[in-house]
Amino acid sequence: MAQHFLLSAASRTLSIRQIYKAGEKTAYDTFCKMRWPETDGEAICPRCGCCETYSITTRRKFKCKGCHHQFSVTSGTIFASRKMDFVDLLAAICIIVNASKGVSMIQLSRDLDCQYKTAFVLAHKLREAMAQEVHTGEVLDGHVEIDGAYFGGHIRPENRKENRKDRRLKAHQTGKRRVVIVMRERKGRALPFVAKVEAEGVDLAKEHVCRTATMSADEASHWDLLHMGWQVDRVNHSLSYSDHGKHTNMAESYFSRLRRMVDGQHHHVSPQYLYQYANHAAWLEDKRRVSNGGLAMTLAANAMGAPVSANWKGYWQRAA
Known part of the structure; x- marks a missing residue:
């Protein structure tokens, strides 16, 4: 009997241990390459498209030599205004793609040692990045x-039988x-x-x-x-x-x-x-037949190519 793909070594090409062992610098370089794959991670100004930039190393920012605009690797992406370290962002992506049927936000917040609401918003931002790929080229064929x-x-039924209502009726539905x-x-x-x-x-x-x-x-x-x-x-x-x-x-x-x-x-x-x-x-x-390393890099590239989220940027700061 053939071995299921998820049980094979080919499905395991990335681990949390590898991410944290490589460190913050490697994670940061990975996000740069995902943001600017055409220049192998060399910054391109998002405002004017100029390739002539220099790095402000003390703040991990770039400045365009043409229009003098300052920007970071996550500026204008779904991770805009992020506060988490890049190694933690990459670890979060790895945890989410490793969970073949999803992961609870309590578990994700404990794994990353962050607040529940931080994990909640981060996961929804990544789902937006997934949706952009799912709904690209939407005409199906074959x-x-x-x-x-x-x-x-x-609708939870009443405890006593005589108090129960017919939950199939529209009047008794939520x-x-x-x-x-x-x-x-x-x-x-x-x-x-x-x-x-x-x-x-x-x-x-x-x-x-x-x-x-x-x-x-x-x-x-x-x-x-x-x-x-x-x-x-x-x-x-x-x-x-x-x-x-x-x-x-x-x-x-x-x-x-x-x-x-x-x-x-x-x-x-x-x-x-x-x-x-x-x-x-x-x-x-x-x-389902892609390795977890391939899934993580695909999701990171989708996130870095996605615009700022209108639904989730500043979600917890809004007035209810």
Whole structure:
């Protein structure tokens, strides 16, 4: 029997020990190379694009010789205004990519010896960097599976049976329940979206699935509209999960990872931020055969190429 990739030595090319043993200088150089790969880490002015810069070593900043603008390696990126050491940022990236089904923020804050809210915002910034890659080139082709799964909105029943209400009725629901709709190419990438009802997936498919593609869906009646635009294989999950090659197992594999992430690690996810976790799971699922070192360097490069986060920069300083 072949060995699973995650059990092989090829999946382990980076460790926390290596990061801290290499030290702050090596971590800083790594971020410089991720920010400016075309010059192998030599600074380029983000304001005028001039390559003529010199380093202010006492403050780890650069100054442009053309426009005299001062900037750092994280200026204008998702890590703008960061206070953590670069070795800690690289360690945080390593910890997050090592967790194949996510990591709780309590655990991350303990590993990094930082406050819970620091770990919380840092992880969400990294999820934004993942999302930029997940939602790049959004038209799917080939054979695409589509499915939905509901998350959140649990209502705890009353203790006494006579006091219990029918939780299926809209009047007795919290309004926080959301559905994650995923469209996933077979042997390709996953593209998730968060909606209120699964039927919204039909309009999402019209926008993000190529008309020359073929599709697979389950027996839910709202997927009947897909037959107007694509050749669609249907599988009745009440009878079986696969019927002579017709299945949505790739989509179910994604939901398996996401549900274990939400239920097993985070325990509760606000509907406001469910899309972040959905993108996180899709990024991990798409790169499940990449080593942890490759994942860490890819995520670091995505973060250094992402703009300042409008949602998370100064999150804890805002007036409620």
